[in-house]
Amino acid sequence: MTLTVALDLAAVFVFALTGALTASRAQLDIVGFIFIAALTAVGGGTLRDLFLGRVPVFWVVDPIYIGVIAVGALLVFVTAHLLESRYRAILWLDAAALAVAVPAGVNVAITLNHGPAVVVMMGIVTGCFGGLMRDVVCNEVPLVLRKGELYVTAAFAGGIAAALALYLGQSGPLALLICAGVTFLLRSGSMLFGWSLPAYKSRPPRDGPRG
Amino acid sequence: MTLTVALDLAAVFVFALTGALTASRAQLDIVGFIFIAALTAVGGGTLRDLFLGRVPVFWVVDPIYIGVIAVGALLVFVTAHLLESRYRAILWLDAAALAVAVPAGVNVAITLNHGPAVVVMMGIVTGCFGGLMRDVVCNEVPLVLRKGELYVTAAFAGGIAAALALYLGQSGPLALLICAGVTFLLRSGSMLFGWSLPAYKSRPPRDGPRG
Amino acid sequence: MTLTVALDLAAVFVFALTGALTASRAQLDIVGFIFIAALTAVGGGTLRDLFLGRVPVFWVVDPIYIGVIAVGALLVFVTAHLLESRYRAILWLDAAALAVAVPAGVNVAITLNHGPAVVVMMGIVTGCFGGLMRDVVCNEVPLVLRKGELYVTAAFAGGIAAALALYLGQSGPLALLICAGVTFLLRSGSMLFGWSLPAYKSRPPRDGPRG
Numbered sequence: 001m002t003l004t005v006a007l008d009l010a011a012v013f014v015f016a017l018t019g020a021l022t023a024s025r026a027q028l029d030i031v032g033f034i035f036i037a038a039l040t041a042v043g044g045g046t047l048r049d050l051f052l053g054r055v056p057v058f059w060v061v062d063p064i065y066i067g068v069i070a071v072g073a074l075l076v077f078v079t080a081h082l083l084e085s086r087y088r089a090i091l092w093l094d095a096a097a098l099a100v101a102v103p104a105g106v107n108v109a110i111t112l113n114h115g116p117a118v119v120v121m122m123g124i125v126t127g128c129f130g131g132l133m134r135d136v137v138c139n140e141v142p143l144v145l146r147k148g149e150l151y152v153t154a155a156f157a158g159g160i161a162a163a164l165a166l167y168l169g170q171s172g173p174l175a176l177l178i179c180a181g182v183t184f185l186l187r188s189g190s191m192l193f194g195w196s197l198p199a200y201k202s203r204p205p206r207d208g209p210r211g
Numbered sequence: 212m213t214l215t216v217a218l219d220l221a222a223v224f225v226f227a228l229t230g231a232l233t234a235s236r237a238q239l240d241i242v243g244f245i246f247i248a249a250l251t252a253v254g255g256g257t258l259r260d261l262f263l264g265r266v267p268v269f270w271v272v273d274p275i276y277i278g279v280i281a282v283g284a285l286l287v288f289v290t291a292h293l294l295e296s297r298y299r300a301i302l303w304l305d306a307a308a309l310a311v312a313v314p315a316g317v318n319v320a321i322t323l324n325h326g327p328a329v330v331v332m333m334g335i336v337t338g339c340f341g342g343l344m345r346d347v348v349c350n351e352v353p354l355v356l357r358k359g360e361l362y363v364t365a366a367f368a369g370g371i372a373a374a375l376a377l378y379l380g381q382s383g384p385l386a387l388l389i390c391a392g393v394t395f396l397l398r399s400g401s402m403l404f405g406w407s408l409p410a411y412k413s414r415p416p417r418d419g420p421r422g
Numbered sequence: 423m424t425l426t427v428a429l430d431l432a433a434v435f436v437f438a439l440t441g442a443l444t445a446s447r448a449q450l451d452i453v454g455f456i457f458i459a460a461l462t463a464v465g466g467g468t469l470r471d472l473f474l475g476r477v478p479v480f481w482v483v484d485p486i487y488i489g490v491i492a493v494g495a496l497l498v499f500v501t502a503h504l505l506e507s508r509y510r511a512i513l514w515l516d517a518a519a520l521a522v523a524v525p526a527g528v529n530v531a532i533t534l535n536h537g538p539a540v541v542v543m544m545g546i547v548t549g550c551f552g553g554l555m556r557d558v559v560c561n562e563v564p565l566v567l568r569k570g571e572l573y574v575t576a577a578f579a580g581g582i583a584a585a586l587a588l589y590l591g592q593s594g595p596l597a598l599l600i601c602a603g604v605t606f607l608l609r610s611g612s613m614l615f616g617w618s619l620p621a622y623k624s625r626p627p628r629d630g631p632r633g
Contacts, residue, residue, distance in 0.1 A: 023411070026358075027358055027411055027412065028356060028358070028410060028411060029408035029409060029410045029411070030409075031361075031363045031364040031367055031408065033411070034363075035335075035339075035355070035363045046262065050261055050472055050477070050479075051468065051479050052477070052478050052482060053477030053478045053479075055261070055262070055263070055266075055477075056263050056264045057261075057262050059332075060262055060263060060325070060329050060332075063328035063329055063332075066328055066332060067328075077411060080411065114482070117485035117488055118482050118485055121481075121482075121485075121488060124457075128457075132559065136347060137343065137347065138356070144457070145448060145450060145454060145559070145560070147448075147449055147450070150453075152454060152456075152457045153453040156453055196451065197451035197452060198451060198452075199449050199450060199451045199454075200445070200446045200450060200451070200455070200499060200502065201449065234622070237567060237569075238569055238621050238622055238623065239567060239569070239621060240575070240619035240620060240621045240622070241620075242572075242574050242575040242578055243567060243574060243621075245574075246546075246566070246574045261472055266472070266473070266474070266477075267473060267474050267475045268473050268475075270543075271473055271474060271540050271543075274537065274540055274543075277539055277543060278539075291622065348554065348558065348564065348567070349567070
């Protein structure tokens with residue numbers, strides 16, 4: 001099993017858990033769990049593959065990902081009632097999935113010999129878009145847009161760290177490990193200690209009509 | 212006209228009607244009708260083509276689909292006021308479109324010699340994503356996620372039925388007919404008789420913030 | 423710099439401004455500004471490239487677009503408080519971006535020798551989908567669907583005008599200029615003078631459940 005496949009599998013499994021937990025909040029049935037789990041789990045990597053022209057996309061080439069998603073969704077379906085707070089579980093699993101998906105995206109871009117800008121972008125796309133689709137489809141406030149938190153910023157910093165490590169001559173696997181570490185550190189630090197960047201402030205926050 | 216084109220045309224036309232009816236609920240003008248009709252009608256098949264690397268996508272290769280969509284949208288624009296309930300019309304036309312679009316997706320995957328897992332996935336993608344885009348863009352509750360109904364499940368069962376029929380040595384056209392029948396039977400049975408899978412239940416249904 | 427690149431760059435920059443202004447209404451941080459600006463700025467052109475099979479997509483081939491987006495987002499982050507109404511600024515910048523993005527899409531389709539139907543569709547896709555994604559993700563009422571306004575219609579008319587000008591033997595650059603003019607004229611006339619097409623009217627506007 002190549003590093004690319006291992007990273008994609010891990011990101012897919014953990015994102016699938018967050019999708020299934022979100023499906024539980026919407027009280028869907030088991031097929032609904034699998035559907036939302038799949039959307040979340042392969043959404044980011046699918047966009048990455050499409051943007052890079054890497055088709056058929058990864059889960060068409062190797063359908064094992066679909067099996068992994070189904071297992072994750074089933075697991076949540078039968079155990080979610082044991083959780084004290086499903087929302088907190090979503091937050092932390094999502095952070096873990098982000099920290100695997102960003103290096104998964106970075107790694108694919110590196111393998112295809114893209115430059116640092118595309119490497120960083122593919123980390124962000126792979127990490128952030130699955131969760132964004134999950135939240136838009138299930139009508140949740142997108143985690144990616146929550147005020148006073150680092151999310152895209154964590155993915156961005158992870159991508160920059162990987163690009164920098166490679167530039168400084170580190171090996172690919174070490175760069176990906178640094179990428180995962182920086183991403184998780186910033187995301188979890190934001191959740192635990194309120195680390196954030198200054199947000200745009202205005203009064204009133206919105207003028208004009210509102211959706 | 213090949214079977215692939217015939218199935219795509221039929222699915223496109225009926226989905227276009229549901230899109231135009233949804234546009235009528237949002238009181239759009241005729242171009243808005245065509246826009247939402249097009250999004251609904253080609254959304255699922257476009258994703259299928261992209262995921263499989265079948266580009267340019269089907270409606271770029273043969274723009275007749277655009278004409279079919281425009282005709283469907285015009286038809287709804289001038290006749291929708293005759294309907295007693297536009298919502299009930301959307302539900303039933305959507306069920307019919309699903310029952311044609313799932314075999315349309317299945318058929319393309321078979322033609323490209325994909326295995327059963329991809330065949331089933333392409334049935335689901337082609338059947339479910341056009342309506343999902345329609346509902347997200349128009350801010351309707353997605354039909355695909357309605358509690359206590361079979362929707363993705365109907366598409367899933369239709370895809371499985373087709374894969375099984377092929378495996379048992381049936382001809383392609385018969386497998387697609389069985390696929391359409393199973394999909395429509397489950398979807399309409401769910402609407403008429405409340406057939407459903409057990410949904411995830413919890414108290415409270417959601418903890419944490421809500422979108 | 424080719425005409426294609428110049429048009430894409432201009433559309434990307436102005437759409438990025440509207441995305442960043444929408445991010446300011448949601449009180450995001452600077453990375454959130456860049457994220458929404460990027461989604462808005464490259465959303466339509468990315469779909470165009472995917473539908474036409476023109477991969478890797480334009481901003482992967484030439485990452486200068488990412489730089490342009492970051493500059494636009496920063497500019498808005500530090501100057502948006504000077505605006506009297508950010509909402510009005512979004513409306514007018516969006517109209518300007520539409521009037522550049524439609525000819526950008528038309529131009530790519532012409533360059534690839536597609537027929538008039540695909541030319542018009544690619545103008546609409548490139549012009550309308552970036553703003554639509556921005557509004558869906560940020561939970562704003564999509565500009566593209568606002569009642570009593572011309573939006574998709576303006577893009578459609580611009581595409582038709584370009585196709586007609588080419589058919590009548592005009593040069594490519596002149597056809598694109600006419601396309602931009604027609605699009606902006608209709609969109610701005612709609613905003614200033616209430617130009618509109620008759621909308622579908624019914625009583626009640628919706629029956630059945632509502633999202």
